[in-house]
Amino acid sequence: MNINEELVDHIAHLARLSFEGEAKDAIIADMKKITDFMDKLNAVDTDNVEPLIFMSDEINRLREDVPAQTVTHEEALRNAPKKDSDYFRIPKVLDK
Amino acid sequence: MYKTFAEVKLALKEGATVESIVQHYLTEIENRKSLNAFLEVFTEDVLAQAKEVDAKIKAGTAGKLAGMVVGLKDNICYKDHKVSASSRILEGFESIYSATVVQRLLDEDAVIIGRLNCDEFAMGSSNETSYYGPVRNAINEEYVPGGSSGGSASALAAGLCTVTLGSDTGGSIRQPAAFTGTVGLKPTYGRVSRFGLIAYASSFDQIGPFTNNVEDAALVMNVISGEDEYDSTSSSKPVEDYTNISFEGKKKFAVIKDAIQMDGLDPEIRAAFNAQVEALKAEGHVVEEVSFPYLDVMVPTYYVITTAEASSNLSRFDGVHFGYRSEDAKGVEATYKQSRTEGFGAEVKRRIMSGTFVLSNEYYDSYYTKAQKVRRVIQDKTNEILANYDFIILPTTASTAFKLNSVTDQIQMYLQDIFTVQANLAGNPAISVPAGTHSNGLPFGIQIMADHYKEKELLACAEHLMKK
Numbered sequence: 001m002n003i004n005e006e007l008v009d010h011i012a013h014l015a016r017l018s019f020e021g022e023a024k025d026a027i028i029a030d031m032k033k034i035t036d037f038m039d040k041l042n043a044v045d046t047d048n049v050e051p052l053i054f055m056s057d058e059i060n061r062l063r064e065d066v067p068a069q070t071v072t073h074e075e076a077l078r079n080a081p082k083k084d085s086d087y088f089r090i091p092k093v094l095d096k
Numbered sequence: 097m098y099k100t101f102a103e104v105k106l107a108l109k110e111g112a113t114v115e116s117i118v119q120h121y122l123t124e125i126e127n128r129k130s131l132n133a134f135l136e137v138f139t140e141d142v143l144a145q146a147k148e149v150d151a152k153i154k155a156g157t158a159g160k161l162a163g164m165v166v167g168l169k170d171n172i173c174y175k176d177h178k179v180s181a182s183s184r185i186l187e188g189f190e191s192i193y194s195a196t197v198v199q200r201l202l203d204e205d206a207v208i209i210g211r212l213n214c215d216e217f218a219m220g221s222s223n224e225t226s227y228y229g230p231v232r233n234a235i236n237e238e239y240v241p242g243g244s245s246g247g248s249a250s251a252l253a254a255g256l257c258t259v260t261l262g263s264d265t266g267g268s269i270r271q272p273a274a275f276t277g278t279v280g281l282k283p284t285y286g287r288v289s290r291f292g293l294i295a296y297a298s299s300f301d302q303i304g305p306f307t308n309n310v311e312d313a314a315l316v317m318n319v320i321s322g323e324d325e326y327d328s329t330s331s332s333k334p335v336e337d338y339t340n341i342s343f344e345g346k347k348k349f350a351v352i353k354d355a356i357q358m359d360g361l362d363p364e365i366r367a368a369f370n371a372q373v374e375a376l377k378a379e380g381h382v383v384e385e386v387s388f389p390y391l392d393v394m395v396p397t398y399y400v401i402t403t404a405e406a407s408s409n410l411s412r413f414d415g416v417h418f419g420y421r422s423e424d425a426k427g428v429e430a431t432y433k434q435s436r437t438e439g440f441g442a443e444v445k446r447r448i449m450s451g452t453f454v455l456s457n458e459y460y461d462s463y464y465t466k467a468q469k470v471r472r473v474i475q476d477k478t479n480e481i482l483a484n485y486d487f488i489i490l491p492t493t494a495s496t497a498f499k500l501n502s503v504t505d506q507i508q509m510y511l512q513d514i515f516t517v518q519a520n521l522a523g524n525p526a527i528s529v530p531a532g533t534h535s536n537g538l539p540f541g542i543q544i545m546a547d548h549y550k551e552k553e554l555l556a557c558a559e560h561l562m563k564k
Contacts (some may be wrong), residue, residue, distance in 0.1 A: 011456060015436075016414075017432050017437050018433050019437075027445070031453065034399070034506070035453070040396045041394050041400065046470060055299045056328075076192075079417075079418035081420070093468050
């Protein structure tokens with residue numbers, strides 16, 4: 001698999017990560033190794049095989065829709081890096 | 097030294113208090129600080145809990161696990177206590193609820209002594225990816241304890257608590273159990289609720305116990321197993337009494353030929369395994385070699401699907417709602433990117449990148465869907481073997497523990513899971529029990545795998561092998 005800088009930048013953006021300088025060289029090299037490793041899957045014949053998606057044999061676990069408060073407003077905000085009494089706070093989106 | 101719950105109960109009968117037992121463990125934890133197994137000891141809290149349990153014992157109202165002192169892997173939530181998945185991104189985070197497994201242990205009067213170091217987000221096989229530094233193996237501190245539940249394994253091996261909980265996504269309970277001479281069980285997918293376990297790969301993850309004997313694993317499983325309304329993948333099948341076990345009659349064991357013949361398998365581990373096989377045969381059991389031609393593709397299959405699931409699960413760490421936020425980020429997108437880039441370690445970022453890659457539009461079918469198909473092939477073949485045999489037995493790992501910083505190639509590290517990952521790919525229960533000591537002084541294990549929901553048979557077989 002040809003892993004180039006353009007592809008890594010694209011994937012990094014999708015993953016909301018950034019790699020610069022040495023870190024970028026390292027991730028390009030790692031992803032080359034990893035995709036070569038993953039390419040081993042092509043050795044297995046999977047014609048007419050359905051993908052295995054669900055590991056649980058439980059189906060349609062239905063329940064009554066009963067309203068309940070499981071998390072309070074205060075609890076939800078408790079671990080926020082920045083907050084005021086009601087809201088999560090983020091840095092300014094627009095600079096003057 | 098209280099190595100087992102039976103020893104704790106005997107001490108209680110002879111007049112010891114739960115508080116004194118906790119004090120003993122607290123002293124041991126202090127003595128073995130160099131292991132770096134505990135990220136936090138809940139000293140005040142656990143002593144208060146112990147006093148409450150002592151009062152209940154006096155009143156005759158104590159639960160089944162009164163006196164059991166439990167350590168939690170740092171990816172299992174405990175209300176109003178810190179939990180970090182050994183990551184910078186969750187530094188300082190306090191859980192607002194308890195995992196179902198924790199609540200069930202507390203309801204039976206076990207006490208929780210602290211949280212245990214692990215690989216960051218349970219991604220690793222040596223406990224070297226933790227933001228809080230590596231854990232050392234209690235048997236020999238120059239060596240790794242295995243991973244990702246390395247703190248859980250090393251703490252138990254050092255006698256720092258009665259039992260510990262870990263989580264197993266590709267071998268993260270069984271491999272460190274083998275490396276530390278302890279018993280480690282990965283239950284059937286769905287047997288134990290994952291509610292309150294910080295997710296790595298949701299279709300693989302299972303919580304399970306580390307113990308010094310099979311009886312304690314059974315006791316813990318009796319309490320933590322079973323349906324949970326908060327985890328829709330938890331099984332509604334009734335839980336059997338895992339302590340009421342017997343290993344009777346002649347059993348059929350399958351040995352995966354391809355694994356035993358593998359070049360990288362340590363000759364001493366192979367010899368000890370073969371001796372076990374001969375002993376089972378001498379008792380009249382049937383042990384046969386079977387072919388499983390997917391050994392080479394198991395870890396790659398695991399890697400494609402788990403990284404895909406991880407990239408999705410870890411998207412919740414955004415620097416806004418909880419956890420670490422980069423100080424210098426301007427605007428929302430930069431907040432996401434910088435917080436995640438600074439908050440996650442190298443191995444976690446590698447896996448998020450791999451997972452995002454296999455899920456991206458252009459590569460979805462050729463990697464992700466392909467791996468899901470291979471997963472079915474592996475599950476079908478595993479089911480086929482277990483339709484004809486009671487158990488599959490293998491060495492748990494190809495080698496004993498290795499020295500810290502000695503495995504630097506990621507692919508070599510991923511191959512640590514080569515014998516354990518089959519149980520996670522196919523959803524089966526599997527257990528590692530100690531199988532001997534190598535001439536290098538380190539322990540190794542034997543792994544038993546059984547059909548789905550056959551934990552009872554698995555534990556009975558494990559007990560039988562341990563007695564020998």
